Amino acid sequence: MIEKLEKANTELLKAYDETIEALVYAIDLRDEETEGHSKRVASLTVEIAKEFMNEEELVHVYRGALLHDIGKLAVPDHILRKPGRLSDEEWKIIKMHPVYAYEMLSKIEYLKPALDIPYCHHERYDGTGYPRGLKKEEIPLAARIFAVVDVYDALTHDRPYRKAWSRQQAIEYIKEESNKQFDPKVVEVFLRVIEEKGWE
Numbered sequence: 001m002i003e004k005l006e007k008a009n010t011e012l013l014k015a016y017d018e019t020i021e022a023l024v025y026a027i028d029l030r031d032e033e034t035e036g037h038s039k040r041v042a043s044l045t046v047e048i049a050k051e052f053m054n055e056e057e058l059v060h061v062y063r064g065a066l067l068h069d070i071g072k073l074a075v076p077d078h079i080l081r082k083p084g085r086l087s088d089e090e091w092k093i094i095k096m097h098p099v100y101a102y103e104m105l106s107k108i109e110y111l112k113p114a115l116d117i118p119y120c121h122h123e124r125y126d127g128t129g130y131p132r133g134l135k136k137e138e139i140p141l142a143a144r145i146f147a148v149v150d151v152y153d154a155l156t157h158d159r160p161y162r163k164a165w166s167r168q169q170a171i172e173y174i175k176e177e178s179n180k181q182f183d184p185k186v187v188e189v190f191l192r193v194i195e196e197k198g199w200e
Contacts, residue, residue: 016110024066030073030080037153042066044149045117045142047197051189052141061142064117068146070104071097071118095130098122116140121147124181136183144183148174148190151181 024038042065049061072080075097079090086094101118105111120134120143127135139147155170165173171191178187 020063020066023070027067027069027072030077037157038066038069041068041146041149041153044153044194045146047193048145048149048186048190049142051193052145057142060113061117061145063111064114064142065146065149067101067105067111067114068117068121068150069097069101071099071101073104074100095122098131116142117146119143121150123147125183126180129181139183144186145190148182148186151177152190152194 027038028036042062045065046058046062049058053061075093079086079093082090098119098121102115105115105118117140120132120140123129123132123134123139123143124147125136125139125144127133129139152170152174155165155173156167158164171194174182174187174190178184
């Protein structure tokens, strides 16, 4: 009986993870220029989070990082894929994607503990982020960690509107934004971890 329960539990967890993989694939199909971004940022976020969290929490961090842009599934193609500058109205719609993520994922019981990153990854340490203008420790720790990793990955990879920055340029930007966009304690650990692991 115990063996059967353990097997059923393992199969359930596998089904959860396969569902997340399918959702991540759907996100990548919508926004081709960021293909591979979700998995890269999820891996590095977990590496940083190991300094702050236990194993059980890391599972939720990984899931949340993978699904951070799921809210973009609700953003129309003509806005999401627009090559040029967004209008004020289009920018308002893009800025809703964390709210859409919350609305989608909060309905799924096992993903509720993973909501911090999809909902809060555009909040800024100085309180000027969105959607709720949270600041400092009001922003969940997982989202504060993810914010640094997300920006670093975005800067070091080509986008339609600009070429990738060098690793050093991106690191300098992260340092400059410490205590403004980013939590300085997280920045400190981030810089040490990417140096130790030789993360590109």
